[in-house]
Amino acid sequence: MLPDWVTQECPDASAVHREAALARQAQLTKPAGALGRLEQIAVDLAGLQETEQPRAAHVPIVIFAGDHGIVVQGVSAYPQEVTIAMLANFAGGGAAISVLARELGSSLEVVDAGTLAQSPLPGIVTDKPRCGSRDFSVEPALTTDELAFALDCGKRAVLRAEAGAPDLLIFGEMGIGNTTTSAAIASALLGVSAEEIAGSGTGVDAAGRARKARLIEAALTRHELAGASAEKILCTVGGLEIAAITGAIIAAAQRRIPVLVDGFIVSVAALAAVRINPSCQPYLLSSHQSAEQGHRLVLRGLNAQPLVSLDLRLGEGSGAAIALPLVRLACALHNGMATFAQAHVPDRPA
Numbered sequence: 001m002l003p004d005w006v007t008q009e010c011p012d013a014s015a016v017h018r019e020a021a022l023a024r025q026a027q028l029t030k031p032a033g034a035l036g037r038l039e040q041i042a043v044d045l046a047g048l049q050e051t052e053q054p055r056a057a058h059v060p061i062v063i064f065a066g067d068h069g070i071v072v073q074g075v076s077a078y079p080q081e082v083t084i085a086m087l088a089n090f091a092g093g094g095a096a097i098s099v100l101a102r103e104l105g106s107s108l109e110v111v112d113a114g115t116l117a118q119s120p121l122p123g124i125v126t127d128k129p130r131c132g133s134r135d136f137s138v139e140p141a142l143t144t145d146e147l148a149f150a151l152d153c154g155k156r157a158v159l160r161a162e163a164g165a166p167d168l169l170i171f172g173e174m175g176i177g178n179t180t181t182s183a184a185i186a187s188a189l190l191g192v193s194a195e196e197i198a199g200s201g202t203g204v205d206a207a208g209r210a211r212k213a214r215l216i217e218a219a220l221t222r223h224e225l226a227g228a229s230a231e232k233i234l235c236t237v238g239g240l241e242i243a244a245i246t247g248a249i250i251a252a253a254q255r256r257i258p259v260l261v262d263g264f265i266v267s268v269a270a271l272a273a274v275r276i277n278p279s280c281q282p283y284l285l286s287s288h289q290s291a292e293q294g295h296r297l298v299l300r301g302l303n304a305q306p307l308v309s310l311d312l313r314l315g316e317g318s319g320a321a322i323a324l325p326l327v328r329l330a331c332a333l334h335n336g337m338a339t340f341a342q343a344h345v346p347d348r349p350a
């Protein structure tokens with residue numbers, strides 16, 4: 001059973017603040033609509049944050065890590081040990097996301113939501129029901145209790161972050177093998193063949209990618225996942241860090257905190273979140289389109305238009321971090337530009 005809280009409604013955006021933001025955009029000294037999607041972002045944030053001054057200043061980053069039983073089938077270009085080694089790299093400040101977090105002035109919390117580490121790692125929050133998921137090509141990856149634990153783990157991280165009054169949240173992931181897990185979840189949720197979704201992840205070749213797709217197809221058939229619920233799909237072919245992100249997204253939206261969504265893996269967690277609780281969808285802002293093959297279809301399933309497309313294929317929340325300055329600039333323009341009246345610039349005749 002899913003924890004009760006996950007299906008509780010997220011609050012609607014404030015129509016009053018949205019309308020006020022739209023009206024302000026119409027008065028700023030630029031041709032109407034000339035700032036394109038940046039205008040939309042500011043208006044959406046004003047409604048979601050219930051404010052006249054949308055903000056993206058304070059944006060904590062939380063990375064969830066997990067290991068995946070499916071890696072024994074040879075689905076990643078890198079060894080499984082990388083997952084735990086990268087946790088030390090995050091904590092030590094040497095990972096891509098560590099650099100980005102410093103540049104952005106964001107805090108970086110790393111949560112071991114289910115790696116193979118047998119004891120707590122320094123500088124890492126340990127919050128896991130087991131070490132790694134099971135190999136979904138032979139058995140369900142998680143039990144319903146383990147899934148519930150992981151969803152709660154995501155909520156606990158949001159509660160910690162909420163104490164600092166964040167404007168937005170960024171979630172990232174680390175877990176060797178998790179592009180296979182994510183492709184399996186996406187394929188089942190979207191009803192699209194694994195051949196269309198499975199990508200090369202950390203860099204497997206064409207034969208490796210075809211092998212990933214075959215493994216996924218076989219597992220979806222074996223576990224009878226066609227048309228199954230998001231809960232069953234997450235249990236059967238899911239992963240602990242992915243489920244934690246699903247829980248974190250729902251918990252953030254329930255607290256009126258918008259989420260800047262990273263690449264393929266976080267988008268798949270977001271798709272599961274929307275299937276479990278559709279009212280969280282307005283809180284999702286898609287940052288980038290990953291080079292991972294299936295991301296385009298997942299974005300379409302989310303009805304999301306990413307801000308940038310830079311051929312990134314890293315994960316860790318890096319794409320969301322890289323797009324954050326655009327969101328900040330959208331807010332700065334909305335809040336700081338003069339109106340036609342203030343600047344004595346003639347507006348377009350009515």
Ligand SMILES: Cc1cc2ncn([C@H]3O[C@H](COP(=O)(O)O)[C@@H](O)[C@H]3O)c2cc1C
Pocket residue numbers: 075076077078082086173174175176177178179180200201202203204314315316
């Ligand atoms: C050194 C290193 C750092 C990473 N940081 C994120 N990922 C990314 O790659 C992994 C998914 O790809 P696959 O499914 O092919 O294993 C995840 O850990 C993801 O976060 C990394 C991968 C590596 C090797």
Ligand SMILES: O=C(O)c1cccnc1
Pocket residue numbers: 179201202262263264265266290291292312313314315316
């Ligand atoms: O887009 C992503 O999230 C991604 C792609 C490849 C490898 N790791 C993460």
